Amino acid sequence: MGAPSIEAMGPAANLTREHGFEPLRVEGTLPSELAGTLYRQGPGLFELFGTAYQHVFEADGAVSAVRLRDGEAWGASRLVQSEGLLEERRRGKALYSFAAPWWRRYWSNHKQNKNTANTNVIAWQGRIFGLMEACKPTEISPEDLSTLGETDLGEVILGGFSAHPHDNPKRKALYNFGLEYDRVTNLHLYELPYKGSARRIKSFPLPFPPMLHDFMVTENYLLFFLSPAKLQIFRGLFSIGPWNKLFQWDPNASTEVFVIPIDRPDEMIRFSTEPFYQWHFSNAYEHGNDIVVDYVRYPDFSTFGALGDGSKFGKGRGKARWGAFHRARLNLQTRSMDSQLVWDGACEFPRVHPDKLTQEYRYVWLSTEPLKEEVGKVPHSLLRIDVKSGDVVTHDLDGNEYPSEPVFVPKDGATEEDEGYILSLVYEPDSHTSYLGVYDGQDINAGALAKVWFDHHIPVTFHGNWVPAT
Ligand SMILES: [Fe+2]
Structure with a gap:
């Protein structure tokens, strides 16, 4: 056997080494004031027992973290040990995903969904939770990233x-929603206060x-855009593939806008x-x-299929119609919406200053996605848009490096909104390794201050998310 091909490597290759926190090599100068932990969540296994998953949203999750203190860094990375994955490994075969034969995945999913926790990781009341939208939160140990197990937050979810989930600093609470697909799909709304118990607001x-x-x-308010990307109930109920046909775009239907007052949800x-x-x-x-x-507004749902094939990560947009950054104004009296293009490049994963959430703000940081034919010629970039002036600042990554969502961490005592650091976990293809890039939020085009x-x-x-040290 020769060396593995780049397809077997790349940002969509299985996580091959799991470990708790261990020292990481710092290149450049890590700001000593950065004290805390960046947690990141994504797919960790793209295949099971040699059979590839059909869609990256099926992948088993992995949680990774970089802890920074006094200019030094420690990193950890582990697969989420979901009940479903443990059962599959015990029995030596795929049970839940489209890597399993139809009858077996139908029977398994009939009993329970596999909680892959492959999409996001949040902190709440000192606890860490891995999330994926079809299941309940999975608690993760902040000590070593081991999986503590699924939770319904005290029989609430x-x-x-x-x-x-999104933070609402004025109300000192996180808010979130969940869907329950059945003969009628229910939307559940949740409040997770900084102190006290979680509660369900309304369904x-x-x-x-x-x-x-x-x-x-x-x-x-809680605000929803219900786009006409509709679950095909029959396919969903009976686990009928292919995966990317589970949802279908209806170009003749409307997007429904729901604006729900938090204190008076019946007055939606x-x-x-x-x-x-x-x-x-x-x-x-x-x-x-x-x-x-x-x-980030898309003309349709074609990215769902394009995102599905994990081997395409870092290889451009493919045939999907990509999104661009928009500003919409919703008039609650006329019940109307006007959306205007702010920046027309293909971009995603917007993040802002954490204290500016729910408030008028100025800066958003994103990452860009080149066209498929541009990959290798046009780099991926990190991007800052000034939503007041329209000014855009970019930082082009080297070669085919592939960045993650840029997370903004404010400096202590900062007086400017962009006074802080941008953290992005970057995949470096030549060495098939990853580093945490630390950038000056006011000068991202100068490149990384440090690479960990x-x-x-x-x-x-x-x-x-970034969790400051306490
Ligand atoms: Fe997302």
């Missing part, structure tokens, strides 16, 4: 728990079973607008009678 039946990946929070404001899709928002805030919503190297690769991560 019904059905799934979205991988996109609503939905007009159809959507792919609902993310939502938005303002100080007083609802209206329809033209069909579009969104994976992620950057921020939203109230402004007079309007709600301003910033997000793992001695192995971390597969692509979707989302994560």
